[in-house]
Amino acid sequence: MSKTEARKLRPELYPKLRDLTFGFVRDLEKCMQCGKCVGACPAAALTTYNPRRMIHNIKAGNLEEVIESEELWSCFFCSTCYASCPRDINFPFTVAMLRYASIYAGYGVEYVKKIIPYAQDYYRRGLTVLQPEKNPLVIGRRRANSGTSGQMADIREQMGMPRERKISAEALAEVQFISDVSGMTKLMKDMLKRRDAGPKSRDRIEKVETVKSREGKFAGFPKEQENA
């Protein structure tokens, strides 16, 4: 039996999702399936990704297909769909919420695992995107363009700025305390567990990939994952 035949539509899920996401998933019922978003969407221009179809699937109760799909991870979060939508549906927020759902269901972690350490800097240092530059291409060009070693600390010093931006010790203590209380710390730890439990969800994703590549148009996986 094919996957689609086995799938039961559950339209009651959309209102549930709407409530669960504090209103970040909203207004999909207003969609008139006009496709203006698809015409404007940069991801749709390059892949089989299709926000109009996703909205249809979500409302029709075919949530599983959306959550399992590779396409869910194609959105650029650019909001061009929202800017074009005659019904003012702010779709990227729906995508963001569905990505959590996907991760909880054991699918998406493969896509974000490389970003986890960047986000974890928040807990350790209060700032993100702090991972030291490793790309020799970037360092080499910065070295040539600045006349320094090409390392950020040296460039900052050359500009008359402190070698690195730091947040105060009090602020860091507050951030860690609030993260613990609000559940962020636990969410981050869970993310790591999911990442380390990788293979299971990877299998699932691979299946989706095979289906999609048979359809002929699939953007492909990052190189390391192909070799993994």
Added chain:
Amino acid sequence: MPRPEVMERIPVDDEYFLFRSCVASSKYPGMESATKEVFERIGVGLTESDDQTCCAGFITFTSVAEVTATMPAVARNLSIPDAAGLNTITMCNGCYTFLTEFGHFLQQNPPILGKVNEMLGMVGREYTGESQVLHMIDVLPKLKDRIAEQVVKPLKGLRLATHYGCHYLYGFKKDAIDDPFMPTVVEELIEVAGATPVDYPEARTCCGSGLTQVVIHKEELALPHMKKKFDSLKEAEVDGIIVVCPYCLTILDRGQAKMVDRGITDYDVPVLYVTQLLGLAMGIDPVRLGFGANVTSAKRLLEKVEKLGGANA
């Protein structure tokens, strides 16, 4: 054309809270130094705080921790300008989106706001929402005359394109300073700097990052997308692109190097943050403006500026 009704709502203060960006601090610090130099020259104070952290947007939109967990981080950061009685200027489309959307959300959901403030109360803070969150390009147009007075080195003959990015104009299609599809605020600032704004067909196309796109899909999606944009830019024969977001800056600046490395094309178009441009027109030392951090060299553009003569501050 800037929208008069939005322009009216933007406060012109003697002092603002400068919300610093993680990406700018760790990749393009010139955004920060240029902003401070420019504001100092036009006589507008900027307060910053080492208590301000990442806006937490990165954590949310990379799906690492969900909104309920990042909401208190937003409120905590905004409690700083709230307490100082200052309005907030963000330098980044992402910080703007996150602080604004989540700020509105908290304001509209009193029970959640209550819980968040309970948490903040434990560390002696409170989020009131009194500090208005502004984007750099909300404020600069209001200060245009003061900026013009400080231009000592009009950038005559420089052809500059714009890239507004997505999260400010598209994401706030009704509340942003300009029309999302045909904005001109930055073009007007380019004119104030004495340079020539240049239009190109793919001007309103996203940089190709979408926060995670480059990491998630790497080049399969990001590079073909970026190529489209740069092909269109190349035809327009520009000396540089002016951006209003550090993430766009990162992607457009580094993307070009990647395209050279992958043997696609060397477009060689330097990418500048809007205050870096204004800083050049004010005669500020390019080293201080941080062009050494650019991966795609700004050398040719800077040489052109050098030849223009005019006073160096």
